[in-house]
Amino acid sequence: MTGDVSALDGRVVVVGGGIAGLATALRLAPRPVVVVSKGPLGAEGSTNWAQGGLAAAVGDGDDAEQHAIDTLAAGDGLCDEEVVRRFARAAPAAIEQLAAWGARFDRDAEGRLELGQEAAHRRRRVVHAEGDGSGREVMRALTAAVRRTLSITALEGAAARRLLVEDGKIRGVVVTGANESAAIATDAVVLATGGVGGLYDVSTNPLGSFGQGLALAARAGAALADLEFVQFHPTALQAATRPAPLITEAVRGEGAILVDDAGERFMADIPGREMAARDVVARAIWRRRRAGRRVFLDARAIGARFGSRFPSVSAICARHGVDPTRDLIPVRPAEHYHMGGIVVDQTGRSSIDGLWACGEVACTGLHGANRLASNSLTEAVVFAGWVADDVASATATRAAPVRRRFSDAAPDPAGARRALSAAAGVERDAEGLRAGIRALLPLADGDESGADPAAVAMMICVAALRREESRGAHARVDFPGKAQAPARQTVTLAEALCSARELAFTANFRKA
Ligand code: SIN
Secondary structure, eight states, X not given: OOXXXXXXXXXXEEEOOSHHHHHHHHHHTTSOEEEEESSSTTTSSSGGGOOSOEEOSOSTTOOHHHHHHHHHHHHTTOSOHHHHHHHHHHHHHHHHHHHHHTOOOOBOTTSOBOEEOOXXXXXXXXXXXXXXXXXXXXXXXXXXXHHHOTTEEEEETOEEEEEEEETTEEEEEEEEOSSOEEEEEOSOXXXXXXXXXXXXXXXXXXXXXXXXXXXXXXXXXXXXXXTTOXXXXXXXXXXXXXSOOBOOTHHHHTTOEEEETTOOOTTTTSTTGGGSOHHHHHHHHHHHHHTTOOEEEEOGGGGGGHHHHOHHHHHHHHHTTOOTTTSOEEEEEEEEEEOOEEEOOTTOBOSSBTEXXXXXXXXXXXXXXXXXXXXXXXXXXXXXXXXXXXXXXXXXXXXXXXXXXXXXXXXXXXXXXXXXXXXXXXXXXHXXXXXXXXXXXXXXXXXXXXXXXXXXXXXXXXXXXXXXXXXXXXXXXXXXXXXXXXXXXXXXXXXXXXXXXXXHHHHHHHHX
16 A cells, blocks of 8 residues: 555445455445555455355256255254355355456366365355365456556555444555555445455464454444354364365265274264254364374275365375375364454444455354355355445435544454464354453453454453353354254453453452
8 A cells, every 4th residue: 555545435345355345345236435455456355265155056956945954054053044044045156257357267078067065055056266276266357457556545554444434334444554554535445355254373364364344343333243253163174274274075075084082983873964054063073183183085996086176185195195086185173264353234234334344354144153165155146136236325424624634554364363262163062252352351351452352352252251152153062962052152342351350359359
């Protein structure tokens, strides 16, 4: 980011350069839009790393209702059924839209989309590209389309630091470049900043995704929901590299099985076996490893086809000295996706006038307690259209002038990582969550560079402590059963801080 940003006043500001941000900007064309992207367009965010693909009922014999049924089953009682059904009906058009923007999906000799199989889908339903390079291909196409679209201005190398809100309405957004901060006056901001993986020690997300959008919205007073539901991917490669390299679930879809170092196929008696819902498989691996065993994916039965179907996984394995056609692949669970986020309605509107959210940072009600594999990229494209329609129809008011220069330190997630990873991992309990909250509160309450990441991490722990049951991706060892009448939980930063202070006060009082 260089130069004066005042020329951008009055435009819609989309924060985030992944699939959700770029698709929203494209759907808003020809309305002038600014995309704020931390890195060069196309290089930012988790989308590039996505291997599996996009779920949509486009195969013979499939339909939206079957896609909806699988999504609801994975969501374990907490999905918004209306959102799920509307999403499933819109999903095939999202694939067509991406193809129209230039995404080249894998097709058979007759030109029909090839479909992959992933866990908890009862049929092949996952559209993919370059085998397991789906995210990379989608981002290539979107970036090229954005570069061709004159109504979109990309602020590359810039990050949003604060939302400016007056009388409950968005008035602007503070953006920071290499060494300057300035405000863009606007009455429409779309947050598309991705997930929270950078807040965890082990995650498949890029380190730069550490909940900045959640912090922006929470500090502005927006309601967040379902924060306790953090999805752990069962099969990241056991390696010291960050992010943890993903071994796509589609490998299990093609027949790979899980074994431990004693050669036992420990999923054999669990319903669904290796293709059970992601939380079930992640917990089984977690428990094996906690019992001191190592866990491996045995993909040898796939044979010589492995290299052409999974070129990215093959390259990852080769870099780590593993040949999947001959060797077992060492795996471990890793944080992968956040079901929780900024509460939005079916148009992507948040609880703050002028603030929309799209993609992983949003909580639309689609995923409930556990996201169905490959629903996230599809959700981003489907909601991008709905958000764009709503932003375009919102009455444009002239954005009020805002103070122009700001100084604000870059947020640093390092201080929050250890506490969140220990407290809110694959399995949680009250004691660990309380310890996490007590460790995070002083950071979250302060104004140092760790404050925003700590505030998000603390809100996740507060939500996880409040949910006294095990459901979907939220597994409480002290509450292993399910509540009779589950409900979604909404929380604001003010409420979470209040709970955390009360908890810290009670702990200090007991000590004294
Ligand atoms: C995978 O390829 O296993 C991940 C897909 C997803 O997270 O939806």
